[in-house]
Amino acid sequence: MDKITITQTPDALALKTGGIEEVSFTDVFVKRLSLENVCLTNAIITNANLSDIEIEGAQLGGAYIHNIGMPPADHPLYDPAARQRPLKFEDCTLEGSEFLHCDLSHVRLHDCTITGMQINGIPVADLLQAYAQQQGK
Template identity: 45%
Template sequence: MSRVLINDANLSDLEIFEAQLGGAYIHSIGLPPKGHPGYREDQGEQRPLRFEHCELTGSTITSCNLKNLQINQCNIEGLTINGIDIDALIKRYQSEPEQTNQSPKKQSPSLTPLLNRTGAIFIPVRDIGKARDWYCGILGIPAVSAEIMNGHLCPLPMEGGGIILDTMPMWGGKEPGGPPTFQTPAFMFLTNDLAASYAFMKEQGAEIVTEIENDHWFAFRDPDGNLLMVCR
């Protein structure tokens, strides 16, 4: 069945076992969405799927609904979710002293309650829809996977530290000119090919502020005028 294509099919209760699926591309799985010819008002929710004894080394799961997903008795070495090493996270959690039924220890005045890492970066924008589409375009992110929330902010699904586009209604976004933009480089996008990235950003209509400097970086402005960097 190599290279077989199954499309627009009801495969409920299908069972596949002892099969080699190397290179398989499984996508758009679920009940027909509203507007699809096969959609029914009474279809309810899709019953859960089961994956057991599967070799998934090096595979990727992208833009999927994993609500209430359970992973049991699996080798998770190297498993990452949104850039976070889950195996290392679990080991760190397990190594922390048990605090159940114990009074919380008083923190030394020399310590800080802040964590030694940063979270997502906010980028001020004026039109959240246009900004979402532009950033998804330069980062290769499907726009449908970047949900606009509360009408003014949009978290971008990224590896490592995330980006949140925001019209900043509390911080100048309601003013005629919109929120203040970054006039110094706020952070850097990383690349393994600086020359290709420079040419690509030109093609995307970004305002190029510098040439490639010291064979290491260049600066550009996004459509809202934020000054940002690309670094190798």
């Protein structure tokens, strides 16, 4: 396969009904990127600003999402006043997923199935039942 290199161009790029085995973007500004009916298996996105990204109808099984949020205190772009805007998950199947060492402050769950869901090994259904009993409900 021939290697195609595009350097410092403001032009638009379109690929339809094609295949590219390996792609690398480094220090690139991409705005209004549209990917439809694509296979991104084994894709890696590192040090990226994905603000306002929308992912719909995607299969994310086996995805590993980590170190997400604002830059930490030891990062050169750290700003102690910066706050990440909230993320929204809607109509998602997260069955069997794990959240480890995550800041879930002010997270709200609405009309969600919580069968088998645990927080620090405690079933959430039991916590809700104990809360309801304490509230006299």
